[in-house]
Amino acid sequence: MLDKKRISRRTFIKSSMLIGGAAALAACGAPAVAPTVAPAATAVPAATTASAAKLDLPFPVDAAAADPFKLDVTVPVDGQFFSGGFGDEYIRYAAKIQEMVHPGLKVNVTPLQKVQETLQPRFVGGNPPDVIDNSGAGMFKTVDLVNDGQLLELTELFEAPSLDTPGKKFKETLFPGSQVSGCVFNGKQYGVNIAYTVSGIWWSKTLADKNGWKYPETWDDMLAFCETLKKDGKLAPWTYQGKYPYYMWGIVWQQLLYKAGGNDVVLKIDNLEPNAWSDPAVLRATEAIYALWDKKYIMDGTAGLTHTESQAEWLKNKAAFIPCGTWLENEMKTVTPKDFNMVMGGIPGFKDGKGDQKGVMADGGETFVVPAKAKNTKGGMEYLRAILSKSSAKWFAENVSSMMPVAGATEGAKVSDGMKSALAVVATAGNAIINVQIANYYSKISKELEVRTGELLTGKSKPADFLKAMQKIADDVAKDPDTPKQKHVI
Amino acid sequence: MKHGQKRFIFTFLFIPVLIYLVFVAVPYVTSMAVAFTKWRGLSLNITFNGLNNFIKLFNDENFWGALSHNGIALIVLPLVIITISLFFAFLFTQGIKGNGFFRIAFFFPQVMSAIIVGVLWSFVYHPTIGMLNGLLGMLGVSSMKSFPWLGDPSTVYGAILAVTVWQAVGFYMVLFITGMESIPPHFYEAAKLDGASSIVMFIQITIPMLWEAIRTAIVFLALAAMDMYAIVMIMTNGSGGASRAADVVPRYMWEAAFSNGEWGYATAMALVLMLIILVLSIISLRFTRRETLEF
Numbered sequence: 001m002l003d004k005k006r007i008s009r010r011t012f013i014k015s016s017m018l019i020g021g022a023a024a025l026a027a028c029g030a031p032a033v034a035p036t037v038a039p040a041a042t043a044v045p046a047a048t049t050a051s052a053a054k055l056d057l058p059f060p061v062d063a064a065a066a067d068p069f070k071l072d073v074t075v076p077v078d079g080q081f082f083s084g085g086f087g088d089e090y091i092r093y094a095a096k097i098q099e100m101v102h103p104g105l106k107v108n109v110t111p112l113q114k115v116q117e118t119l120q121p122r123f124v125g126g127n128p129p130d131v132i133d134n135s136g137a138g139m140f141k142t143v144d145l146v147n148d149g150q151l152l153e154l155t156e157l158f159e160a161p162s163l164d165t166p167g168k169k170f171k172e173t174l175f176p177g178s179q180v181s182g183c184v185f186n187g188k189q190y191g192v193n194i195a196y197t198v199s200g201i202w203w204s205k206t207l208a209d210k211n212g213w214k215y216p217e218t219w220d221d222m223l224a225f226c227e228t229l230k231k232d233g234k235l236a237p238w239t240y241q242g243k244y245p246y247y248m249w250g251i252v253w254q255q256l257l258y259k260a261g262g263n264d265v266v267l268k269i270d271n272l273e274p275n276a277w278s279d280p281a282v283l284r285a286t287e288a289i290y291a292l293w294d295k296k297y298i299m300d301g302t303a304g305l306t307h308t309e310s311q312a313e314w315l316k317n318k319a320a321f322i323p324c325g326t327w328l329e330n331e332m333k334t335v336t337p338k339d340f341n342m343v344m345g346g347i348p349g350f351k352d353g354k355g356d357q358k359g360v361m362a363d364g365g366e367t368f369v370v371p372a373k374a375k376n377t378k379g380g381m382e383y384l385r386a387i388l389s390k391s392s393a394k395w396f397a398e399n400v401s402s403m404m405p406v407a408g409a410t411e412g413a414k415v416s417d418g419m420k421s422a423l424a425v426v427a428t429a430g431n432a433i434i435n436v437q438i439a440n441y442y443s444k445i446s447k448e449l450e451v452r453t454g455e456l457l458t459g460k461s462k463p464a465d466f467l468k469a470m471q472k473i474a475d476d477v478a479k480d481p482d483t484p485k486q487k488h489v490i
Numbered sequence: 491m492k493h494g495q496k497r498f499i500f501t502f503l504f505i506p507v508l509i510y511l512v513f514v515a516v517p518y519v520t521s522m523a524v525a526f527t528k529w530r531g532l533s534l535n536i537t538f539n540g541l542n543n544f545i546k547l548f549n550d551e552n553f554w555g556a557l558s559h560n561g562i563a564l565i566v567l568p569l570v571i572i573t574i575s576l577f578f579a580f581l582f583t584q585g586i587k588g589n590g591f592f593r594i595a596f597f598f599p600q601v602m603s604a605i606i607v608g609v610l611w612s613f614v615y616h617p618t619i620g621m622l623n624g625l626l627g628m629l630g631v632s633s634m635k636s637f638p639w640l641g642d643p644s645t646v647y648g649a650i651l652a653v654t655v656w657q658a659v660g661f662y663m664v665l666f667i668t669g670m671e672s673i674p675p676h677f678y679e680a681a682k683l684d685g686a687s688s689i690v691m692f693i694q695i696t697i698p699m700l701w702e703a704i705r706t707a708i709v710f711l712a713l714a715a716m717d718m719y720a721i722v723m724i725m726t727n728g729s730g731g732a733s734r735a736a737d738v739v740p741r742y743m744w745e746a747a748f749s750n751g752e753w754g755y756a757t758a759m760a761l762v763l764m765l766i767i768l769v770l771s772i773i774s775l776r777f778t779r780r781e782t783l784e785f
Contacts, residue, residue: 304640
C-alpha cells in the first residue's frame with residue numbers, strides 16, 4: 001500500500017499505547033497561555049472578548065489574516081477526524097482556535113476510526129463533511145478521491161495569509177517538501193500533511209559510542225561495516241519490518257534510487273515511462289538492498305516478524321540497523337530500554353551517484369482533506385489554517401511529542417534526541433528533499449513493490465527478476481484504461 | 491389444506507418475504523449489475539464497462555493465484571478434516587477413560603473466533619520466540635532455527651491450512667460422535683457374530699450410517715474452503731502472504747475494492763466466485779447423494 005500505509009499501522013499501534021497517555025495529557029493540556037488578545041485583533045474585537053471567557057486566543061491575529069475566506073459563521077463546520085496515536089485533543093485544540101477566531105462559529109469535531117467505512121456513504125450520497133483527517137488503517141486512498149473529483153483543490157488556502165505568522169502566506173510557513181507526499185496529484189494540491197516525518201536508518205548511539213562505531217557515509221561503507229559486524233558475530237548487522245517490506249522499499253530503496261539516479265530517474269519511474277526500470281540507477285539501488293540479503297547481513301527470522309516485533313528485536317541489540325521514520329521513538333516508547341539512545345542517519349549513498357548524496361526523505365503524513373462537494377468548504381479550509389497555525393503546532397509538539405511541519409513551532413519546545421538527529425539530517429540536506437511518488441499514485445504498483453521487495457530480501461528472486469516484474473506492472477498500469485494517470489513534475 | 495389456512499399462511503409470510511426482497515434480494519441483484527461497470531465507490535459516478543472487468547479478471551495472474559489457493563483448500567480441507575475427525579470420533583466412542591475431557595478439549599478451538607485463533611497461531615509460528623521453532627530446536631532440528639513460517643512463500647499457506655484444520659476438527663468430531671452414538675448397537679453385534687473386523691465394521695457400517703453427517707461436512711467445508719478470508723487476513727497481516735503465496739479470492743477482492751478503489755472489478759470477482767460456489771454446492775450435493783437407511 002501507499003506511503004500512507006505505514007502511517008496507518010503506526011497510528012493504529014500507537015493508538016493502543018498512547019490513547020491512555022493522550023487522555024491524561026489532555027486533562028492538563030488546556031493551553032496554560034496567558035490571555036494575550038492583542039490589540040492587533042481589531043477585525044473582531046467585540047466578539048473576541050465575548051468568547052474570551054471560554055478560552056483566550058493564545059496569539060494575536062492580524063486584521064488582514066483574520067478572515068481570508070469570508071466565513072459565514074452561522075454555518076457550522078462538520079469535521080470528521082481519524083483518531084489514532086495522536087489522540088483527538090489536538091484536533092479539538094485547532095477547532096477551538098477556529099471558533100475563537102470566528103466568534104459565533106461552531107466547529108463540530110467527530111473522532112472516528114474507520115474513515116472509509118464511515119464516510120463512504122456520505123460521499124456516495126453527495127453530502128460529505130467539510131474537513132476530514134483521512135488516516136488510519138481504514139483510510140480512503142487519496143488518489144481515488146482525487147480521481148473521482150471529490151476533493152477541493154487547496155490553492156486558495158495555500159495562498160491565504162498565515163493565521164499567526166504575521167506577513168507570511170500559509171504555504172510559506174510550512175516545511176519545504178512536506179506537502180507533496182500523498183497531497184499533490186497532477187501538480188495540484190489536494191491535501192495537507194500535518195505530521196512531519198523524516199525517514200532514514202536508525203541505530204543505537206549508546207552501542208555505537210561504546211564500540212567506537214562511525215555511521216557509514218556511503219553504501220559501500222555500510223556494506224563494509226556490516227561485514228565487520230558479521231565477522232564479529234555479536235549482533236546481526238541489519239533487520240527490517242519483515243512482514244511489511246514497505247520500510248525497505250519506501251524508505252531505503254526509494255532514497256537510494258534518488259541518490260543513484262537523481263530526479264531524472266525518479267520522474268521516469270513516477271511517470272511510467274517505457275523501460276524506466278531498466279535504467280542502470282534502478283539496478284544499482286536494487287542491488288544495494290539485495291546485497292544485505294546476499295551477504296547474509298539480515299537478522300535470521302526477520303521475514304516472519306511484524307514491524308513492532310522487528311523493532312523490539314532491534315531494541316534488544318539483536319541487530320545494528322533498522323530503517324524507519326521519526327515515529328519510531330513514539331511507537332516503541334513503552335519497550336525502549338532506558339540506556340538505549342536511538343538516533344537516525346540518512347541513507348548512505350554513492351560517491352558517483354547522480355542525485356544529491358545529502359538528500360533525505362522528509363515528508364508528512366496524517367493527510368487532511370476538504371471534500372469538493374462539502375456544504376462549508378470555506379469552513380473546512382479555515383480549519384486547516386487553524387490546525388497548521390504555530391500555536392497548534394506548538395501544542396502538538398508539547399502534548400503529542402510529534403512535530404507538525406510548521407516553521408518555528410518547536411522553538412522552546414522539548415524535542416527528543418531521535419527527532420534532533422533527524423532534523424540534523426534535514427538541515428544538512430538543505431533543499432534536497434526526496435519525493436518518489438509512484439506508490440502514492442498507483443496502489444497496484446505499491447502492492448507489487450511490497451511483494452517483490454519481500455522476495456528480494458529473502459533471496460526468492462534476484463535484482464533482475466525484481467526489475468522485470470516491476471517493469472511489467474508499470475506497463476500494465478500504463479496500459480490500463482481504468483487507471484487515471486498522474487504526472488509528477490519537480 | 492383448508493381454504494382459510496392458505497390465506498392465514500400468506501398473511502404471516504407476506505411481511506418477512508417483503509423485508510427479505512427489499513433488503514436482501516434486490517440489493518444482491520443490483521450489486522450484480524455493478525460488475526459490469528467502472529465504479530470507484532465514492533459517488534454515483536458509475537460508467538458502464540461491458541465485459542471489460544471479466545476480461546481483465548481472466549488475464550489477472552493474481553486472481554488465478556488466489557483462486558488456485560482456494561482450490562487447494564477445497565481438496566485439502568474436506569479430505570484432511572473429515573479423516574481426522576472421523577478417526578477421533580471413532581476413538582472417543584470406544585469408551586476410553588477421560589474421553590469427555592478430550593471431546594471438550596478438541597471442540598474448544600471451534601468456539602474461538604478466527605481472529606483469536608489467527609493471532610495465537612501467529613505467535614506459535616513466530617521465528618524467534620515461537621513454540622514451533624522452540625520444539626524443533628529441542629528435537630535438534632537446528633536448520634529450522636528462526637525459520638519464518640509465515641514469512642516464507644513456501645510455507646505460509648501450509649501453515650495457515652494447518653490452523654484451519656486444527657480449528658475445524660473438533661466441530662466435525664462432535665458431529666460424527668453424535669451420529670455414531672445413534673447407530674443401533676445390534677448392527678455391530680450382528681457383524682461381530684459374522685466375524686467382521688473393526689476396520690470392516692467401520693467401513694461397512696459406520697461410514698454408510700454416518701453418510702448424511704459426512705455429506706453435510708463436505709458441503710460445509712467446501713464452502714469454507716472458498717472463503718478463508720478472516721484467517722488469511724489475520725495471519726498474513728492483510729497482505730496475502732509473502733509473494734501472495736497465501737492469497738485467496740475473498741482477500742484479493744477486498745484489496746481490489748478497498749485498496750485499489752476498483753469496486754466494479756471487485757464485484758465482478760464476487761460474481762465469479764458466487765457462480766463457482768453455486769456450481770460447487772450443486773456438484774457436492776448431487777454426487778454425495780446416497781440412499782439413506784431409516785432406522
